[in-house]
Amino acid sequence: MIPASFQIRDLTIRPAAVLAPMAGVTDTLFRRVIRGLGGCGLLMTEFTSSEGITRSAAKTLRYLYFQEHEHPITAQLFGANPAVMAEAATMVENLGYDAVDINLGCPAKKVVKCGGSGLLRDLPLLEQIFRSVRAAVKIPLTIKLRAGWDEKSIVAVDVAKLAESVGVEAVAVHPRTRVQGYAGAADWSIIAAVKQAVKLPVIGNGDINRPEDAARMFSETGCDAVMIGRAAATNPWIFRQMEEFAESGRYTTPTETDRHRLLMDYYQQIYAANLPDGVGKMKQFACWFTHSVGNGSELRRIVHAARTPGEILSSVEGFFEGRAGAVRAPEMAGPTPVGASRSEDLAHGPSQHLGYEATLGT
Numbered sequence: 001m002i003p004a005s006f007q008i009r010d011l012t013i014r015p016a017a018v019l020a021p022m023a024g025v026t027d028t029l030f031r032r033v034i035r036g037l038g039g040c041g042l043l044m045t046e047f048t049s050s051e052g053i054t055r056s057a058a059k060t061l062r063y064l065y066f067q068e069h070e071h072p073i074t075a076q077l078f079g080a081n082p083a084v085m086a087e088a089a090t091m092v093e094n095l096g097y098d099a100v101d102i103n104l105g106c107p108a109k110k111v112v113k114c115g116g117s118g119l120l121r122d123l124p125l126l127e128q129i130f131r132s133v134r135a136a137v138k139i140p141l142t143i144k145l146r147a148g149w150d151e152k153s154i155v156a157v158d159v160a161k162l163a164e165s166v167g168v169e170a171v172a173v174h175p176r177t178r179v180q181g182y183a184g185a186a187d188w189s190i191i192a193a194v195k196q197a198v199k200l201p202v203i204g205n206g207d208i209n210r211p212e213d214a215a216r217m218f219s220e221t222g223c224d225a226v227m228i229g230r231a232a233a234t235n236p237w238i239f240r241q242m243e244e245f246a247e248s249g250r251y252t253t254p255t256e257t258d259r260h261r262l263l264m265d266y267y268q269q270i271y272a273a274n275l276p277d278g279v280g281k282m283k284q285f286a287c288w289f290t291h292s293v294g295n296g297s298e299l300r301r302i303v304h305a306a307r308t309p310g311e312i313l314s315s316v317e318g319f320f321e322g323r324a325g326a327v328r329a330p331e332m333a334g335p336t337p338v339g340a341s342r343s344e345d346l347a348h349g350p351s352q353h354l355g356y357e358a359t360l361g362t
């Protein structure tokens, strides 16, 4: 079943469930929604450019902002320059993160040239990066990888062994190749093979949509923890459901009122933060989240037709009004004049999301 905890060296993660890093999704606001609902042991940031944060202090704040109650939390970095990755990891450590993670999975063309899954084709460089980052920080160092570049070069086991030999302390495996993107099914046998090959904690990832899937991944692969991505955006309650499932073999499904409340609370947070890309974020979340709301296509239509965060809030409120169990909108105080720097703190520029964005289906 789902273990109550797992260890990354001296860091205890309770329960053994991790929110996957998702560019454009897992910013501080979304992470706090997940933490608030319970059941998620470890949060992760979106992937963050080591080059970007080491060149600009404003970018560091913007991409690595988090709040105290997000602990335990890992910052994920990407990059291909060992010295720059080490410098960025030191910044992550100094900001108080519990662990630092290296992205070896991003399929985006722009990222592949300078890190991400591109590094799976250059193991000597990868070793240099691991060694350089390991020497720079004391906090746990983890990696998240895809299975390999293509089906002819499945390197997950080799990379995990290499990582273990140089002091990396956990490995998350998304068993699809770079060429596969998000097509087909994740091949969980690769997670099992990695688990067999190393003593490191192995975090299994890919295609967990329900608590039953998580239980099956544990039993089929022997992994130490599971990591959940897309299902957390369509059903942010999934972590809590997994916890309930582990305790009783059953779990509760959110009601329409729960969904209404969560959507309004989350949108209100985005509105109050006055993000430059607030409308985009709201629309994107609607793509994921509204599929399990009754008449969700109409809800998506009205969200996409709106032009400002305020308009989105009132149209969503209008949508739910009159439906059974509708909740009142949170008080609309208007966007907090948090100032350019503060809103920048929370926002991500579109260039960060390339490649991952393409996976956002409506």
Ligand SMILES: Cc1cc2nc3c(=O)[nH]c(=O)nc-3n(C[C@H](O)[C@H](O)[C@H](O)COP(=O)(O)O)c2cc1C
Binding pocket: 020, 021, 022, 023, 024, 025, 045, 046, 047, 076, 103, 104, 105, 106, 144, 174, 205, 206, 207, 208, 227, 228, 229, 230, 231, 356, 357, 359, 360
């Ligand atoms: C919109 C989106 C953004 C993503 N961004 C990242 C990222 O920043 N870093 C990363 O390692 N993986 C990223 N991924 C991959 C996920 O972390 C995860 O490995 C993948 O979605 C498979 O897990 P799932 O089936 O639970 O979604 C992203 C995936 C999606 C859909």
